[in-house]
Amino acid sequence: MADRHPALKQTFAERARTAAHPLTRYLFRLMDLKASNLCLSADVTTARELLTLADKVGPSIVVLKTHYDLIAGWDYNPQTGTGAKLAALARKHGFLIFEDRKFVDIGKTVQLQYTAGTARIIEWAHITNANMDAGRDMVRAMAEAAANWKERIHYEVKTSVTVGTPVSDRFDDSDPQQEPASQAQSQSQAARPQREGGGGDKGEMLDVVSHQQRGRDNTDVDGRKGSIVSITTVTQSFEPADSPRLTKSHHDQGDDAVFPGIEEAPVDRGLLLLAQMSSRGCLMTADYTRACVEAARDHRGFVMGFVAQEALNSAADDTFVHMTPGCKLPPPGEEENGQVGGDGLGQQYNTPSKLVTVCGTDIVIVGRGITEAGDPPSEAERYRRRAWKAYLARLA
Numbered sequence: 496m497a498d499r500h501p502a503l504k505q506t507f508a509e510r511a512r513t514a515a516h517p518l519t520r521y522l523f524r525l526m527d528l529k530a531s532n533l534c535l536s537a538d539v540t541t542a543r544e545l546l547t548l549a550d551k552v553g554p555s556i557v558v559l560k561t562h563y564d565l566i567a568g569w570d571y572n573p574q575t576g577t578g579a580k581l582a583a584l585a586r587k588h589g590f591l592i593f594e595d596r597k598f599v600d601i602g603k604t605v606q607l608q609y610t611a612g613t614a615r616i617i618e619w620a621h622i623t624n625a626n627m628d629a630g631r632d633m634v635r636a637m638a639e640a641a642a643n644w645k646e647r648i649h650y651e652v653k654t655s656v657t658v659g660t661p662v663s664d665r666f667d668d669s670d671p672q673q674e675p676a677s678q679a680q681s682q683s684q685a686a687r688p689q690r691e692g693g694g695g696d697k698g699e700m701l702d703v704v705s706h707q708q709r710g711r712d713n714t715d716v717d718g719r720k721g722s723i724v725s726i727t728t729v730t731q732s733f734e735p736a737d738s739p740r741l742t743k744s745h746h747d748q749g750d751d752a753v754f755p756g757i758e759e760a761p762v763d764r765g766l767l768l769l770a771q772m773s774s775r776g777c778l779m780t781a782d783y784t785r786a787c788v789e790a791a792r793d794h795r796g797f798v799m800g801f802v803a804q805e806a807l808n809s810a811a812d813d814t815f816v817h818m819t820p821g822c823k824l825p826p827p828g829e830e831e832n833g834q835v836g837g838d839g840l841g842q843q844y845n846t847p848s849k850l851v852t853v854c855g856t857d858i859v860i861v862g863r864g865i866t867e868a869g870d871p872p873s874e875a876e877r878y879r880r881r882a883w884k885a886y887l888a889r890l891a
């Protein structure tokens with residue numbers, strides 16, 4: 496496959512014009528702009544290390560790969576937590592975040608794992624991946640979840656609240672024992688938007704305070720009675736999510752720098768299918784890999800490409816991107832010998848040159864080769880230069 500597909504001889508800039516997925520088009524542009532086809536697998540174990548590493552290595556990479564579940568001290572707050580901070584670093588340095596979650600379950604469970612729960616991966620990770628063993632419906636379920644999420648965040652709801660004096664003819668004020676409601680109580684109830692809708696909305700909410708009112712005419716069956724003490728006007732207005740104001744307020748972590756030369760990443764989310772693995776004795780068969788390619792073609796608007804050991808584009812209109820882990824360079828000065836061993840735990844390594852020039856992958860994923868180096872930023876630069884050189888060699 497890898498030998499023949501025209502994409503192998505196209506520049507990333509050319510592929511940015513034809514890729515089916517908006518995030519893939521953006522990624523190819525970023526690669527061209529930064530002259531980088533390097534993904535850092537930031538497999539450190541604390542949130543502090545993760546953020547420091549992302550900040551230092553950010554200039555050399557186009558993708559930062561995470562395993563959020565191996566990070567101690569991950570802050571789950573969607574606005575100010577670790578995901579939001581990573582997103583700010585991604586904007587500052589120009590990279591996409593790829594949570595290597597390898598989803599595999601029935602569709603419904605995966606939808607919830609992707610969009611809800613503790614980590615709310617969809618909120619901060621541009622890209623995630625899935626093991627297709629559970630079958631194609633899981634990919635469809637994830638695509639639907641991503642589409643619903645995008646629809647939901649496309650408009651930010653701004654809610655402003657005013658608490659007014661009740662109008663006498665709007666409620667029954669006949670209860671002489673009615674207690675005054677505290678202003679704080681009224682406001683806390685009013686803070687909930689009354690209803691959702693599009694394009695600006697205004698409604699009145701009756702603030703109801705319940706009292707124990709046994710034996711009176713308008714008493715509820717459980718003995719609780721509602722007394723209306725104020726009228727709250729709730730105004731909702733909607734603003735497109737891609738407006739500059741929202742982008743800033745959404746991610747305002749005190750670090751609003753934006754990487755120059757390209758606009759911010761689109762809000763679209765993308766999936767990589769885990770089509771092949773780098774580990775020794777991996778049980779993924781050629782049939783499984785083929786099924787991944789077919790599922791990707793069925794969901795071109797959501798599946799960006801593959802985590803694989805070789806290029807898998809084969810049909811004329813395949814525009815998928817490939818990312819490949821199991822990548823290591825020999826120590827500086829020994830590159831020419833080209834030999835890299837495994838890690839003793841099943842991981843198998845290849846050099847960027849083998850993976851990009853020979854196997855046809857687009858992005859190399861490097862973990863310990865960089866994280867365990869004495870100087871990770873300069874080692875990341877060495878990997879970036881090597882992987883980019885391998886890409887230029889493939890074009891030639």
Ligand code: BMP
Nearest residue numbers: 536771772773774820821842861862863
């Ligand atoms: P390292 O470069 O340190 O071996 O790390 C590789 C990273 O890529 C790890 O995060 C691992 O989970 C991931 N990975 C892999 O090694 N092989 C695969 O086939 C798929 C992966 O996601």
